[in-house]
Amino acid sequence: MSRFEGNVAVVTGGGHGIGEATARRLGAEGATVALADVKDPTAAIARLAADGIDAHPYVLDVSDEQAVDDFAGRVGADLGPVDVLVNNAGVLLTGTALTVALEDWRRTFSVNVDGLLLMARAFLPGMIERGDGAIVNVASTGGLYGVGNLVAYNASKGAVVNLTRNLSTDFMRAGVRINCVCPGWVQTGFNDPLLEGVTEEDVEQLIDRTVPAGRQSDPSEIAAAIAFLASNDASYVSGIAFVVDGGLTAAL
Incomplete structure (x- = not known):
């Protein structure tokens, strides 16, 4: 497929996991990808280049307003107008309401x-001016129900789900579709803080017991959902929380 031929896509948190897989999927379908990460994503760029993906590295802390504005300007100058924005950057810090450090919450x-x-504010104006664009935010099934010892993460991902709905309500009529994906268990290192002291066998047993699919997803499966939502195949889809969890939430 070449659904993104001639498009420029921005992927944050692109140095590994879902972000890298998404850059690979969008690039394989023709997009030129701006790959941004708080750590230098050069290693990911090399892996993508080996697969023929046209991706360009940027170091970015998405929580820094000035850095985001500067990044948007650089991407525009380097690659041209941005058609697709994938907000994948995120952190996972553990704790309950009684134990989480306020610094970690913030x-x-x-x-x-x-x-x-901040990323939406940086790239929405151009999309609105052109009357076309797609934003996909990466939320989590943790934003849809409670998971122990993850009060800050789950609260933040619940905010992502509803922020996505509000952005869609405000800007779909301007030609910009905005959705989010809610992954369940994904085979990456992102969940490591939650699994400290837990054996691999314990994790496998937990997955087998709670996930109808009986396994974690591969990052490429989340990337496929993101690519669908970002593509014209989803031209009448906006404001949804697209759950990709192997049946986890259906079985709750």
């Missing part, structure tokens, strides 16, 4: 929620 919201808003 950091979680500054990246997971403020960062999404």
Whole structure:
């Protein structure tokens, strides 16, 4: 498929996991990808280049308003107008309401929620001016129900779900579709803080017991959902929380 031929796509948190897989999927379908990460994503760029993906590295802290504005200007100058924005950057810090450090709570919201808003504010004007664009935010099934010891993360992802709905309400008539995906368990290192002290066998047993699919997803499966929502195949889809969880939430 070549659904993104001639398009420019921005993917944040692109140095690994879902972000890298999304850059690979969009690039394989023709997009030129601006790959942004708080850490230098050069290694990911090399892996993508080996697969023939046209991706360009940028170091970015999405919670820094000035850095986001500067990044948007650089991408526009380097690659041209942005057609697709994938807000994937995020952090996961553990704790309950009684144990989470206020600093961790604020950091979680500054990246997971403020960062999404700042990125949208940076790229929405161009999309509105052209009357066309797609934004896909990466939320989580944790934003739809409670998960123990993740009060900051789950609250932030719940905010992402509703922020997505509000952005869609405000801007779909201007030609910009805005959706989010809610992954369940994904085979990446992102969940490592939650699994500290837990054996691999314990995780496998938990997945087998709670996920009807009996396995975690591969990042490429989340990337496929993101690509659908970003493409014209989803031309009448906006404001949804697209759950990709192997049946996890259906079985709750």
